Amino acid sequence: MLNLEPVEKTVTKTVPKRSDQPKMLFGKPLNPKNNSLNLIRLVLSLMVLFAHSFFIVGAGTGPTFKQENLGGWAVAGFFGISGYLITGSRFNNKIGPYLVHRVARIFPGFLVCLVVMAAFFAPVAYVIQHSSLHGFFQTPTTPANSIFANMFLRISTYDIAGTPAGVPYPGAWNGSLWTLYFEFLCYLMIAVLGSFAFFKKTPWPILAAFILSVILWANITRIDPYFQNNFDFNMLARLVPYFLGGAVVKVFSKRIGFNWQGALVAGVLGTICVLSFDGYGNQLAAPFMAYLLLWASTWLPSPKIVKTNDVSYGAYVYAFPVQQMLAVLxxxxxxxWWFTLVAGLATLIFAIASWVLIEKPTMGLARRRV
Incomplete structure (x- = not known):
């Protein structure tokens, strides 16, 4: 994020100007206005769509590597990029504006998606299943309850009035939304850490937090019983290292820039981590994965329309219900392959509508009011 605060001039004839910024050891900084992160996040969203296609057509789990399918790796990438961007946002903003911007980015599109599933996808599926809408509004999980129960990001119900049914993956309209709850918890975590000056002054506390998060995940089987094998705790422990991995790249970005040599080193170290440490190597590799994605954004060509319009979030939240609707049909x-192609094109229609009608206007409003 650019710092637009005025800078007081202190240069005199006898005293040389000194920069407060440490000298960058190598590479160049990420240009916040000229990168391909929107394109990369859209590709990650489509990777999740492709991974889910295997489940939804009844073709198994799809390609997997080190206990993660393509969707799991894409989510790791999302969290890494988020960790980099959100840490920068928090460390350059007071907590009030920061939280307003985070809520504006996540909640409006999410809530509208819940309504679209309850008011459009589920009724169509119900009519196909029952030949009428009779009983639709009273059948558990009722449409109203599907919205209310899930509206605070923690997904507790996945079906709506018994739909979708008669498909290879029944009873779930959206198997992607569950990650948003943990994403927002990471936002709150960095909000708290950013309230302490020492987290901003030096990169080492964030690095220490990342290492602790990896240690926690590496020992999750020993720790889980103390939390009664709580699913939320387990998932948070699994995902936080990816987010903090991106945060590590951010706090070191004043000294370490992005170039192909750094990417080569990150690729080698990340591969060693993933292949050498069973159970937690993926998390240990998080900073290196985040660095690779961010480096790719500095050279990967991206159409201008994609740079200025981020439809990746809409693609992520609408892909699964679009896929299930196609399955019902x-x-x-x-x-x-054909299923993924058609689902991808249909999803982009919903994603563009979400960006143009919901996400972009609400984020613009938040920026103007705060």
Missing amino acids: GAFRWGV
Whole structure:
């Protein structure tokens, strides 16, 4: 984020000007106005869509590597990029504006998605299943309760009035939304850490927090019983290292820039981590994965319309219900590849509408009011 605060001139004829910024050891900083992060996040969203296609057409789990399918790796990438960007946002803003911006980015599009599923996707599926809407509004999980129960990001119900049914993956309209709860918890975590001056003054506390998060995940089987094997705790412990990995890259970005040599080193170290440490190597590699994605954004060509319009969030939240709707209509019989192609095109329509009608206006409003 650019610092637009006025700077007092202190240069005199006898005293040389000194920069408060440490000298960058190598590479160049990430240009916040000229990068391909929107494109990369859109690709990650489509990777999640592709991974889910295997489940939704009944073709298994799809390609996996080190206990993660393509969707799991894409989510790790999302959290790494988020850790970098959100840490920068918090460390350059007071907590009030920071939280307003985070709520404006996550909640409006999410809430509208819940309404669209309850008011459009589920009724169509219900009519196909029952030949009418009779009983739709009273059948558990009722449409109203599907919205209310999930509106604070923690997903507790996945079906709506017993739909979708008669498909290879029944009973779930959106298997992607659950990660948003943990993403927002990471936002709150960095909000708290950013309230302490020493986290801003030196990169070492964030690095220490990352190392502790990896240690926690590496020992999760020993720790879980003390939390009664709580699913939320387990998932948070799994995902926080990815977020903090991106935060580590951010706090060191004043000294370490982005270039191909750094990417080569990050690729080698990340690969060693993933292959050498079973159970927690993926998390240990988080800073290196985040560095690779951020470096790619400095050279990967991106259309201007994608740079200025971020439809990745809409693609992420609408992909699963679009896929399930296609499955209800019988498209799961097409096989993974054709199904993915059609689902991807249909998802982009919803994603563009979400960006133009909901996300962009609410974020603009938040910036003007805070």
